[in-house]
Amino acid sequence: xxxxxxxxxxxxxxxxxxxxxxxxxxxxxxxxxxxxxxxxxxxxxxxxxxxxxxxxxxxxxxxxxxxxxxxxxxxxxxxxxxxxxxxxxxxxxxxxxxxxxxxxxxxxxxxxxxxxxxxxxxxxxxxxxxxxxxxxxxxxxxxxxxxxxxxxxxxxxxxxxxxxxxxxxxxxxxxxxxxxxxxxxxxxxxxxxxxxxxxxxxxxxxxxxxxxxxxxxxxxxxxxxxxxxxxxxxxx
Numbered sequence: 001x002x003x004x005x006x007x008x009x010x011x012x013x014x015x016x017x018x019x020x021x022x023x024x025x026x027x028x029x030x031x032x033x034x035x036x037x038x039x040x041x042x043x044x045x046x047x048x049x050x051x052x053x054x055x056x057x058x059x060x061x062x063x064x065x066x067x068x069x070x071x072x073x074x075x076x077x078x079x080x081x082x083x084x085x086x087x088x089x090x091x092x093x094x095x096x097x098x099x100x101x102x103x104x105x106x107x108x109x110x111x112x113x114x115x116x117x118x119x120x121x122x123x124x125x126x127x128x129x130x131x132x133x134x135x136x137x138x139x140x141x142x143x144x145x146x147x148x149x150x151x152x153x154x155x156x157x158x159x160x161x162x163x164x165x166x167x168x169x170x171x172x173x174x175x176x177x178x179x180x181x182x183x184x185x186x187x188x189x190x191x192x193x194x195x196x197x198x199x200x201x202x203x204x205x206x207x208x209x210x211x212x213x214x215x216x217x218x219x220x221x222x223x224x225x226x227x228x229x230x231x232x233x234x235x236x
Contacts, residue, residue: 001192001193003050003051003052003193003194003195003196004050004192004193004194006049006050007046007047007049007050007194010042010045010046010049010050011042011043011046014042014045014046015039015042015104018035018038018039018042019104019108021038022034022035022038023035023104023107023108023111026111027111032111032112032113033090035108035111035112036090036112037090039108039112040084040085043081043084043085044085046081047081047082050194050196051196052078052082052186052194052196052197052198052199053197053198053199054082054086054198054199054201055198055199055200055201056086056201056202056203057200057201057202057203058202058203058204058205059086059088059203061176061203061204061205061206062087062088062176062203062206063174063206064088066173066174067137067138067139067140067141067142067143067173068142068143068173068174068175068176068206069137069142069143069144069145069164069167069168069171069173069174069175069176070083070087070091070142070143070144070145070176070178071145071147071164071175071176071177071178071222071226072144072145072146072147072177072178072179072180072226073146073147073148073152073157073178073179073180073226073230073234074146074147074148074149074150074151074152074180075151075152075155075180075181075183075184075234076151076183076184076186076187076188076189077151077187077189078183078186078187078194078199079146079151079180079183080093080095080144080146082180082183082199082201083144083178083180083201084144086201087142087144089141089142090141090142091141091142091143091144092112092113092114092115092133092136092141092142092143092144093114093115093143093144093145094114094115094117094129094133094143094144094145094146094163094164095109095114095115095116095117096116096117097116097117097118099116100114100116113132113135113136113139113141115129115132115133115136115143116129117129117163126163129163130163130166130167130170133167134167134170134171137167137171137173143164143167143173145163145164147160147161147164147222147226148160148161149161151189152184152189152234153189155181155184155233155234156233156234156235156236157223157226157227157230157234157235157236160219160222160223162215162219165215165218165219165222166215168209168215168218169209169212169215169218171209172208172209172210173209174206174207174208175206175207175208175209175218175222176203176204176206176207177203177204177207177222177225177226177229178201178202178203178204178226179200179201179202179204179225179226179227179228179229179230180199180200180201180202181199181200181229181230181231181234182197182198182199182200183199184234185197186199202229204225204226204228204229205225207221207222207225
């Protein structure tokens with residue numbers, strides 16, 4: 001548990017003064033980018049203090065100056081803090097609505113235009129989330145989503161949620177498949193213990209929704225790309 005405590009202390013120690021400066025700035029100016037950048041620096045610092053390395057491949061394949069939808073597999077609670085600082089530019093993300101209720105953090109996520117999602121699977125709520133994500137993309141920001149909708153217990157790919165692919169087909173935004181592995185051994189589902197090791201993140205070449213006739217065809221292409229970057233044991 002020492003690694004977990006070190007990372008938690010680092011985040012709390014750095015986040016409080018950053019919040020006092022950058023949250024009011026975002027409120028006054030409407031510009032949340034300094035807040036976003038500060039959060040990513042804090043996450044990187046906590047990873048360094050915890051002895052966690054992040055190895056990245058394929059980032060140069062991300063099209064510059066283009067709002068994209070990053071679609072990743074999900075094996076650990078460490079996936080979001082490992083991935084988001086590696087994405088070029090600023091991204092919002094789909095996340096559990098309950099996270100928006102956490103004091104200070106929730107307000108910062110709201111300022112960063114992160115998109116809350118209900119786990120209940122209600123159609124009206126899903127449509128609302130997709131519309132919010134469309135507005136984010138229209139502003140030139142990326143959207144990041146963990147397309148399985150939840151963490152895998154054993155690391156193997158789960159079925160994908162349809163919402164991100166509706167979003168992709170409606171907006172035409174390039175889809176960037178992302179493969180993540182290594183984090184599943186560092187922080188298992190249901191555990192708070194973190195083990196220092198290396199997280200592997202692979203950005204695959206963009207997949208363009210306009211090249212596919214249906215949402216299901218696009219989903220299959222994204223799934224194949226994500227699976228191609230995972231160890232064999234995690235692909236099916």
